[in-house]
Amino acid sequence: MAAFTSKDVARIAGVSQSTVSYVMTGKRPISERTRQRVLDAMAQLTYEPHSGARALAGRRTRVVGLVVRFGAGGDAFGLLPFIETIASSARAHDHEVLLVTADEGSAGLRRLAGRALCDAIIMMDIEEQDERVPVAAALSVPVVLIGVPADQAGLHCVDLDFEAAARMAVEELAGTGHDEIVIVGYPAAAMERGLNYVGRFLRSARRQAQVRGLPLTVIEPVDHGQEAAAADQLLARRTGGRLGVVVPHSDAIMPLLSALRKKDVVPGCDISLIGLSSDSWAEQSDPPYTNISVEPRDVSRRAMETLFWLLDPGSGVERPAIDLVAPRLTRRTTVMPAPAN
Amino acid sequence: MAAFTSKDVARIAGVSQSTVSYVMTGKRPISERTRQRVLDAMAQLTYEPHSGARALAGRRTRVVGLVVRFGAGGDAFGLLPFIETIASSARAHDHEVLLVTADEGSAGLRRLAGRALCDAIIMMDIEEQDERVPVAAALSVPVVLIGVPADQAGLHCVDLDFEAAARMAVEELAGTGHDEIVIVGYPAAAMERGLNYVGRFLRSARRQAQVRGLPLTVIEPVDHGQEAAAADQLLARRTGGRLGVVVPHSDAIMPLLSALRKKDVVPGCDISLIGLSSDSWAEQSDPPYTNISVEPRDVSRRAMETLFWLLDPGSGVERPAIDLVAPRLTRRTTVMPAPAN
DNA sequence: AAGCATCGTCGATGCGTATCGACGGACACT
DNA sequence: AGTGTCCGTCGATACGCATCGACGATGCTT
Numbered sequence: 001m002a003a004f005t006s007k008d009v010a011r012i013a014g015v016s017q018s019t020v021s022y023v024m025t026g027k028r029p030i031s032e033r034t035r036q037r038v039l040d041a042m043a044q045l046t047y048e049p050h051s052g053a054r055a056l057a058g059r060r061t062r063v064v065g066l067v068v069r070f071g072a073g074g075d076a077f078g079l080l081p082f083i084e085t086i087a088s089s090a091r092a093h094d095h096e097v098l099l100v101t102a103d104e105g106s107a108g109l110r111r112l113a114g115r116a117l118c119d120a121i122i123m124m125d126i127e128e129q130d131e132r133v134p135v136a137a138a139l140s141v142p143v144v145l146i147g148v149p150a151d152q153a154g155l156h157c158v159d160l161d162f163e164a165a166a167r168m169a170v171e172e173l174a175g176t177g178h179d180e181i182v183i184v185g186y187p188a189a190a191m192e193r194g195l196n197y198v199g200r201f202l203r204s205a206r207r208q209a210q211v212r213g214l215p216l217t218v219i220e221p222v223d224h225g226q227e228a229a230a231a232d233q234l235l236a237r238r239t240g241g242r243l244g245v246v247v248p249h250s251d252a253i254m255p256l257l258s259a260l261r262k263k264d265v266v267p268g269c270d271i272s273l274i275g276l277s278s279d280s281w282a283e284q285s286d287p288p289y290t291n292i293s294v295e296p297r298d299v300s301r302r303a304m305e306t307l308f309w310l311l312d313p314g315s316g317v318e319r320p321a322i323d324l325v326a327p328r329l330t331r332r333t334t335v336m337p338a339p340a341n
Numbered sequence: 342m343a344a345f346t347s348k349d350v351a352r353i354a355g356v357s358q359s360t361v362s363y364v365m366t367g368k369r370p371i372s373e374r375t376r377q378r379v380l381d382a383m384a385q386l387t388y389e390p391h392s393g394a395r396a397l398a399g400r401r402t403r404v405v406g407l408v409v410r411f412g413a414g415g416d417a418f419g420l421l422p423f424i425e426t427i428a429s430s431a432r433a434h435d436h437e438v439l440l441v442t443a444d445e446g447s448a449g450l451r452r453l454a455g456r457a458l459c460d461a462i463i464m465m466d467i468e469e470q471d472e473r474v475p476v477a478a479a480l481s482v483p484v485v486l487i488g489v490p491a492d493q494a495g496l497h498c499v500d501l502d503f504e505a506a507a508r509m510a511v512e513e514l515a516g517t518g519h520d521e522i523v524i525v526g527y528p529a530a531a532m533e534r535g536l537n538y539v540g541r542f543l544r545s546a547r548r549q550a551q552v553r554g555l556p557l558t559v560i561e562p563v564d565h566g567q568e569a570a571a572a573d574q575l576l577a578r579r580t581g582g583r584l585g586v587v588v589p590h591s592d593a594i595m596p597l598l599s600a601l602r603k604k605d606v607v608p609g610c611d612i613s614l615i616g617l618s619s620d621s622w623a624e625q626s627d628p629p630y631t632n633i634s635v636e637p638r639d640v641s642r643r644a645m646e647t648l649f650w651l652l653d654p655g656s657g658v659e660r661p662a663i664d665l666v667a668p669r670l671t672r673r674t675t676v677m678p679a680p681a682n
Numbered sequence: 683a684a685g686c687a688t689c690g691t692c693g694a695t696g697c698g699t700a701t702c703g704a705c706g707g708a709c710a711c712t
Numbered sequence: 713a714g715t716g717t718c719c720g721t722c723g724a725t726a727c728g729c730a731t732c733g734a735c736g737a738t739g740c741t742t
Binding site: 003046047048049052053054055080087088091096097099100103104110111114115116117140 | 429
């Protein structure tokens with residue numbers, strides 16, 4: 001691994017260094033014969049271009065900066081699927097992924113752009129009022145947000161349509177003759193941080209419940225180990241009517257289900273439950289619950305499409321500034337059917 | 342954000358560009374007066390050095406490559422704490438973290454080194470026979486493994502001491518008069534992939550059980566949703582004697598506990614249980630279980646210490662080629678005390 | 683007081699690639 | 713045959729920084 005350069009390749013192929021470069025970039029026509037000779041030489045040396053030199057001369061790094069927050073109170077459905085999808089999408093475009101943690105705040109952003117560490121940035125865990133958003137907007141590299149802040153500052157945002165999801169949940173319960181709706185909320189940490197989707201979901205749910213004239217209450221989230229208490233709190237609301245429960249925080253669904261089971265409360269008979277989660281979780285659960293899809297892979301895939309479009313606006317169709325992935329409700333066993341009357 | 346260069350800084354500070362460089366690297370003495378002027382100029386311009394140029398000229402990228410595997414069957418205790426610790430450690434040394442997924446196999450490694458994308462690599466999810474290990478050993482950059490392959494090929498390895506953990510578990514059960522030991526194994530995916538710690542744990546446990554003359558069985562892992570079956574399988578083994586259960590796969594502990602609870606089998610009275618997990622999980626569980634500590638943060642912190650030592654051997658003390666973090670057993674409620682006799 | 687090491691700074695060079703202008707040759711057309 | 717057009721290739725240069733050798737200015741020694 002003696003670290004070959006394009007000059008070595010050129011010498012072996014019997015061409016000039018610039019020709020090797022043009023073979024790689026394809027920015028000038030190269031005869032098929034020469035091209036083959038160069039490619040052979042590259043293969044023979046297992047040549048890899050020096051990314052630093054490339055960044056210096058070509059002013060593009062082929063690196064995507066990924067800003068995530070690790071601390072608790074985070075996402076409703078796990079960070080890993082996002083990261084994984086982003087990584088594989090980057091790879092598909094021959095780009096690398098540079099990881100930056102959010103606890104650096106906007107300093108991390110400035111560093112990414114200032115040091116020319118990446119060509120574009122994708123930022124997750126956006127708060128409604130996020131100090132990083134204006135900084136990101138002023139950066140010299142494009143930034144895509146996963147999440148929608150109150151002021152998007154001209155940045156492109158991609159996320160699940162939490163407003164639509166909330167409406168959908170309320171409509172489903174209203175349409176099946178429920179009297180009251182309870183939302184099992186997000187963890188305290190997420191509430192306090194003002195994560196954007198928390199507000200988006202709750203506000204939309206309240207609005208829609210009002211439209212339907214249904215009383216809606218938000219109760220404390222189900223923390224791990226607190227299932228029993230949450231279930232009690234929930235059941236205390238039941239005044240004999242038809243109670244519908246909405247659980248937007250994926251992690252809370254399973255504990256809640258098992259707590260209900262323990263109390264011999266059967267979702268779909270005694271009570272109704274709609275969860276926000278990936279479809280596979282909902283299917284494999286016992287019982288399988290009616291869910292509204294939350295597919296992190298879809299969201300991050302679209303975010304990456306937007307990002308690469310920003311890097312090369314010629315390619316593909318124009319992307320919307322706010323790109324919301326439509327949720328999908330799948331009926332399973334946990335919502336009581338409308339009473340026949 | 343007009344992208345200033347060190348030449349701009351030099352002009353403003355009234356010095357030459359090389360002086361600016363020496364202020365940054367500290368590789369030559371600079372008078373305090375000049376140093377201040379340069380620092381002021383840098384602050385004024387919010388100058389950030391161009392990482393590509395720096396990599397090209399200085400042949401060091403200040404980037405750490407992190408190779409992880411996302412797919413299932415993975416780690417017993419979550420990927421995120423590892424990544425988080427590695428990221429923050431890198432940051433503390435003013436290094437970035439470049440993420441590479443393991444499904445690229447050794448190609449990802451070659452790319453990292455060949456393109457001079459990073460100064461060192463840290464690789465997780467090592468298999469006992471891992472095709473990437475010999476490749477890694479031949480690389481021009483140092484590589485630290487989290488995990489111990491059968492042939493470490495001269496690489497530095499850091500991991501929990503799974504052999505010691507297994508011995509510790511068996512000893513604890515033997516010392517409290519148990520007749521039989523059952524290990525609830527790892528997920529099939531982990532077994533098939535030959536993840537290094539699986540073999541290390543099981544072999545060591547078998548050996549120690551033999552020393553103690555105790556029958557030891559390994560049963561299928563507890564997959565999510567399969568708790569009941571696993572519990573049955575487990576209880577079927579109970580012939581009236583004192584049965585000790587060891588659960589090395591952290592994710593399996595909670596489901597198993599709840600399955601036992603459902604069958605009115607009380608750990609600590611009817612049966613004994615020792616889990617491998619982080620201490621915080623063990624404490625917060627209901628009931629709190631006797632555990633052997635598995636602290637990903639310790640492991641990755643030590644791995645990063647080794648990595649930075651390899652990058653600068655002058656600093657700090659020599660690091661062992663195989664650095665095993667000693668496990669710690671904390672007695673809680675789930676192991677039956679030795680019978681008084 | 684002259685010689686000598688040390689300190690602090692500068693100018694010049696090289697790192698490996700992308701890109702621009704130039705140029706010789708093949709070809710099509712007057 | 714002469715002129716113009718592409719095509720394919722080359723040489724030279726710039727990118728921003730680290731580093732090396734050089735050199736004037738000190739301070740110290742004898």
